[in-house]
Amino acid sequence: MDAVLGTIERIWRYPIKSTGGERLEAAAVDGRGLVGDRLYAVRDAEGRFGSGKNTRRFRRMPGLLRLTSRYPGGAEVPELLDEDGVPVPDPTAYLRRRLGREDIEVAREGTVSHFDQLPLSLLTTATLDWVRAAVPGVPVDERRFRPNLLVRTPPGTRPFVEDEWFGGAARIGEDLRVRFERSSERCVMTNEAQPGLPHSPLILRAIARAHDTRLDALATVTRPGRVRLGDPVQLIGR
Template identity: 85%
Template sequence: MGGTPGRTLGTIERIWRYPLKSTGGELLDEAAVDTRGLVGDRLYAVRDTEGKFGSGKNTRRFRRMPGLLRLRSRYPGDAAGRPPELLDPDGEPVSDATAYVRRYLGRDDVEVAREEAVSHFDQLPVSLLTTATLDWVRAAVPGVPVDERRFRPNLLVRTPPGTPAFVEDEWFGGTARIGGTLRLRFERSSERCPMTNEAQQDLPHSPRILRAIAQAHDMRLDALATVARPGRVRLGDTVELL
């Protein structure tokens, strides 16, 4: 199934899915990936009556709704089946996601809604981040707790020792094979917003993180990809640049 060997970029260390956009996500051992991205990823969002989705920023499609990152979401079973569960800041599932979000945000003009014609993704379907770049961020903001949750990737890639920070930039325009059949085409990086600084679960608010990325790398961090061939991704899969 492997085909022609490519250049090994690393291995899959963590797989993240975010059933409800802008909330904390769920760690997976494996995931199906279709042309939209990880199946079920950001399939739901908090939507207001103007059709804007809860986010960490204000844009044409998104409305800033502080506090969503302190919540988490997960699928109780098949991602293509029932809606996700919403977990409160203590990690307890709530019985009615829309009713809870209205109380939590203090506004009655929002609902938890499934994606329709307008995409919930900020940019492209799949985000990858390397441990090399994550280690650089940690070193750049000593004393500030940092892990990949700050940057909300789908895939954290364990890179070999000595790999430089921002190595993801070298991948753009290329296609990677992950596991047996999955193919991702690397397009560009994400432009980071203040959501990177926000508190979530055990990570405190810190403006130093976004400031460091702005100074060192023009606000950009990760590799965004489109899905060239659907497949599955599993922990420990090799990521090869074809």
């Protein structure tokens, strides 16, 4: 009998990369990941993406995580919401004013992928509970780590149990199949302020000390399907 790793507790999609996402009750998943996930990004004239850090690929644009994006009513183009949750009429114009930059735009993915690593990120409640215990007094929920799927694990499950999944495949719900590949290497984005979550450097420090800055399970999609709240996540082999 296939081992049940847990059940889907929450589903997250991030229509505009590096902004807050939307919680869903169900989502279609194809080879790219959740349909519409990170399909848009804030991009500058050099082709770098808005983020909380500066690298060859990213341009630091403070405050993006205080904003939210969503696909309203099944729309194909996402909506950007300000810090009060109010939709803005022109996301590019709004961000140019907010950030004081005229060289940025909200752009759809082209030849360069918006994903930092792999299509799907899964995080367990066991690991999330460990983070909360490691930084007492600091508000923590899964938004710090931007997973697509939060998996409710059975009582007594050890933190970082995701490591045991690597190299294995899983069935999620009726038809979705994924393969667990590796974990994400975390960066300063975990410390950034979001609505209800203040800035704190303690989070990344705790993960670095305990688990070499790695946290979650990254997966590829081997059979497209749908994921729904409450779906079981079943290990089906290696």
